[in-house]
Amino acid sequence: MKTIYHAADSRGDANHGWLKSRHSFSFANYHNRERMGFGALRVLNDDFVIGGHGFGRHSHRDMEIISIPLSGKLAHKDNIGNEGMIETGEIQVMSAGTGITHSEMNGNNEEDMAFLQIWVIPNKMSVAPRYQQIPMGDIMQPNAFNQVLSPNADDAGVWIHQDAWFSIGEFDKGVMSSYQLKNPSNGVYVFVISGQVVIDNNVLASRDGLGIWDTESFTMDVPAAATVLVMEVPLFL
The missing domain is CATH 2.60.120.10 (Jelly Rolls)
Incomplete structure (x- = not known):
């Protein structure tokens, strides 16, 4: 078995005021030639968003994008008809495919929220964009993967x-x-x-x-x- 260890404080660091983010792999202004991803896992961002703020409308294509709220809730809206809240304890995925435009905002104006944003490189390009969101409570069993x-x-x-x-x-x-x-x-x-x-x-x-x-x-x-x-x-x- 081979391993590579990444300490929490070795991650990229971005502070935009309304957003504090730590990047396990190269992302935006953080570029590390030794941290371009792990196989198909391209992005692992640990995001903290203050109340009433978030990511305005922006586009993606040919990427599998997963969001996992850790505290608070994330308000999602996209151009393929999906709009609503992603709560702590849920997981959401978008297949960007041929192109999707969406926004992700803190769903509470008064409280801060945190979530993991993960990108996985797909094995099929130019697929029809899709969206899926589920609660994880029924899946979770203690002391198990x-x-x-x-x-x-x-x-x-x-x-x-x-x-x-x-x-x-x-x-x-x-x-x-x-x-x-x-x-x-x-x-x-x-x-x-x-x-x-x-x-x-x-x-x-x-x-x-x-x-x-x-x-x-x-x-x-x-x-x-x-x-x-x-x-x-x-x-x-």
């Missing part, structure tokens, strides 16, 4: 145009859990949302990341209660 995204519309969670699987787990202190890759040729990027875990002697604290490849599985120890996002993606497109 719960699948919330896959390539298959019939599987648990949302789906995207890529052979990728995302799982989220909330783990108690002292738990040990194993993750089995769906495709052994894939890699896995582990992002610790909160708490502390240990994988292959790498101690990961809140907002640390670990890329893992050349293995069919990995085992995670949890010395402090933790919430963990696992993103399994193709390494070579």
Whole structure:
């Protein structure tokens, strides 16, 4: 098993006043030749948006875009007829395909909100734009890696145009859990949302990341209660 460790404080840093963002990979004004993504995982942004602000209308194409609110709610509106709130505990995906225009605003004028914005390079270009949003509560089981995204519309969670699987787990202190890759040729990027875990002697604290490849599985120890996002993606497109 091979790994690469990304400490939380090694990420790119952007502060626009209304938006504070940390970039695990190169994005916007942050450019690091050693951090251009992890296989098909191109962007992992940790965004904090103050009340009443957000991202105005802008366009994307040929990218799978996933949003996971961590606190508060995100107001979404796009040009293919979708409008509403994405609440904490939900996951949203857009297949930008031939082109989609949307806005993402803090859904509360008085309170700040935080969310993860993730981009995955698709395996099909110029698809019809699509939108999907689901609550994750019915999927979540304690002390387990719960699948919330896959390539298959019939599987648990949302789906995207890529052979990728995302799982989220909330783990108690002292738990040990194993993750089995769906495709052994894939890699896995582990992002610790909160708490502390240990994988292959790498101690990961809140907002640390670990890329893992050349293995069919990995085992995670949890010395402090933790919430963990696992993103399994193709390494070579």
